Amino acid sequence: MQQDKPSLDRRGFLGNLTKAGILGAIGLTPAARLAAAATEEEALAVEKAFTEGEHTFLCPPYLQSPEPTGMTVMWMSNRPTYSWVEYGETAALGKTVHNVQGGIVDSYDRLHRIRLGNLKPGTTYHYKVFSKEITEFRPYKLTYGETISSGTFTFTTPAKNPKEVSWLVFNDIHDRGALSFPHLMALNKDPYDFVFLNGDMFDYQEDEQQILDHLLTPLGKTFASEKPFLFTRGNHETRGKYRRELASYFDGPYIFTKQWGPVHFTVLDTGEDKEDTHPVYAGIVDFDEYRRQQAEDLKQIVQSPAFKKAKFRVVMMHIPHYYSGDWHGTMECRKLFAPVFEQAKVDLFIAGHTHRPGIHQPVAGQHSYPIVIGGGPKDGNRTIIKVKATEKDLNLVMIKDDGSELGRVDLKSKRG
Template structure:
C-alpha cells in the first residue's frame, strides 16, 4: 500500500522532477496506461502518432529494465501483455515506439487472492467533463493521497462527455489523469454516455477488461460485466446500460454464478446507474427504468450473497447509505427495519459498522452514489436509504486493511466530507 506519508510526497516530487529533466523522451499522444492486472501479468496500452512497432522494457529497478516484450505488427494503438511477473511487486517500465523511448514509470502487481495486505482504491464517477471541476477533484485526491499513484482505480461510468467518443476520452481521461494512468491499474464500468457512440465501441476499444476470469472470478465472456480479485477483495462490475437486466438474463445468471464461487473476505460491486438516488436522477421516477431494474432485480441478490459495498454514479452528487437490506421499492417504501445499523459508521461517532463473517446473508449493503467527480447537479438529496447526501464535487477513497475498511469522500479544498469504517469479525 502506498501510504499518505512525507516520503511518498517526496517521491512524487522527485518523479515529477525527473519527468521535467528527462529530455529526448517521446511525448506520446496517449498513455501509457495499465489494464487488466493479475498477480503475474499486466497489459500496457498506448498510442503513437504513426504506425510503429511497440515494445515494453521492464524490470525491478529503473536502472535495469532488462526484460523486453514486443508487440508484433506496426500499429498506432499498442497493447502489450507483460507476463511472468510476481505478485505484490513493484516493476519499472518504459514503452518504446519504433526508435523513440518513453519515460520510465512504475506499477505494482496485485496481491495474491486472499492476501489481506492493505491496499487503497480510488473511485471516481461521472468524471468526464474535462474541465476545472474534474481537475479540482483529481488534485484533491492527489493532495490527500500524497501523489497520483495508488493501488487500484475504478471509474464509475460517464468517463467522457457527451458521447464517449475517442476524442472525448482523450480530453476527459488521457489528458486529465496521465500520471495516474501510467502508474495505477484502472477498471471501469460503462455509463449511459459511453453507449451513445456505436453502442460503446470507443469504450470497449480503450479499455481491456477481464472476460476469462484471468484475475479471479467467473468468466463472463464480455467486457461489459466482469469480476476480479485484488487481495482479499472480490470486485464485480455490472452493466446497467446495455446488458439484459432481467433476473433470468445472461448478466444476472453470470452474477449469481460468480457470487456463489466467491470466497473473498469483501465484495464490492460497481455499475453506473444507482438503485437509490435523489440527486440529478430520481430513482423513484417512472422514466428511470435502468435504475428501477437494478434496484428491483439486483439488490436482492446482493443481500443474499453478502455484498458489502455497491458504488454507482449517474447522479451528480454524493449519497451514501446506511448498511441496508431488502429495499426494492420506491423511497416511500423504505422502513427503519431495513437499516442493519442506523449509526453513522464513524469510530468517533456512533461507532464503526460491524459485520460477521459467519452471517453473510442480509448483513447490510452500503450503497454509494459517487457521481460528482466532474460536476454537481440539483436534486432533493433526501432519499431515506442514505445517511448522507451532498451536492459536492469529490471522489471516494477505500482503504482495505484485512478485516477493516475505511471509506472517505474527498472534496476539493482537502475536505473529507464523509467517512466511515466497516469492521468484520
C-alpha cells in the same frame, strides 16, 4: 486539438473529418480501414494523414489489468508502428516484450497493448515504451522510420496474497478530466493500489480525440503511467457514434469480478437509464436483455468460492438501484440485482449517476449494506472516494473537491 483536414474530398468520403478522426477510424476498426482505402486517392490521403507532422505519442502509457504476475501497458502513437516495452527490476531494464497473436507480432498499429507476464508478485518494475514508425508496409517489403520512446516509469505488482487493498473511485467526470483528475487526485495523500472509474467519464463518445483529450492524457499525466485503473461504463458511455469503439482503449470488459486480498469485487454494467423503446435510442439498444443476462451471471458469481470466502464483498456499478428516482434503468437494476445482493449478503455498494453525493446506511426491508454514491462534475459537487480494506476492517471516506469530508463507512468483516 483538431488538426487540418486532408485536401482530398473525392466521393465525399473524407468530408469534414479532421485528421484525428481519420487516424481514429483507420487505427482501430478494420471496416474503417477498408472504407478508407476505397480508392487510390483516398488511400493516399490516409497515408498523408499518417505522415504529416512529427512522429509522436498521443498519450502517456497507462496501466491496465493488474495481477501478481502480470500488467498490461497501453499507449497510442500518431503513426502506425511496431511497438514494444523494455522493463526490469532496475532502471537498467534489460527485458523486452512485444505482443504476438497467432505467430504474428502486432504491428502497423497506433493503439498499443502489450502484456508483461511472468512477473514477480509484490515487486516494483521500471519500464519504457517504444514505437518504431512503419513508413511502408508492402507484401514483401517493410520500411521502418523513426523510433520514439517514453521516459522511464515504475509500477508495483500486487502481492500474491495481500493482507490489504486500497483503491480510489471517480465517477461522473463528464468530459472534464483535464481539470478534475489532477484536482481530485491531489486531495489524496494515502497510498493506493488502483483507481476505479465508475462510469460517465464522458457526456457521449464522438471520436478518438475526445477519449485522448478528456481521459487517457489527463489520466496518464496524473497517475496512470504508474498506477493501474479499472473502468466500467455509465449510461453516457452508451451514447454517440463512437460508443462501440470505446472498449478498444481498455484491457478488459465492462463487467468483471476481481479478488484483491480481502476484497471480492463484482463490477456490473448498468446500461442506459431510459426504456429501450425511448425515441432517443432509435431502436438500436437492448439493455433490458443485457441486464437480465448479467443478473443470471450474478447468481453464479455469488456462489463462487472466491465470493463466499472473501472478508468483504464489494459491488461497484454506475446506476444505483436505490436513491436515483424511478427511472427505468434504476427500477430494472432494483428488480434484477437487489434480491441477489441481499441473498448474497453484500457488504458495500458504490455507485454514481445521480450527481448527488451521499452515503446511505442500511435500511430494513430495502438494502442491508451501505450504498455510497459519488458526486457530479461541477465545482463544489465533485468527489473522490477512498477505500482501504484489511482482513478485519473496511474503511471508506468520501472527500469533496474542497478537501472536506462528506461522510464515512466503517465496517467489520462478518467472515472470520
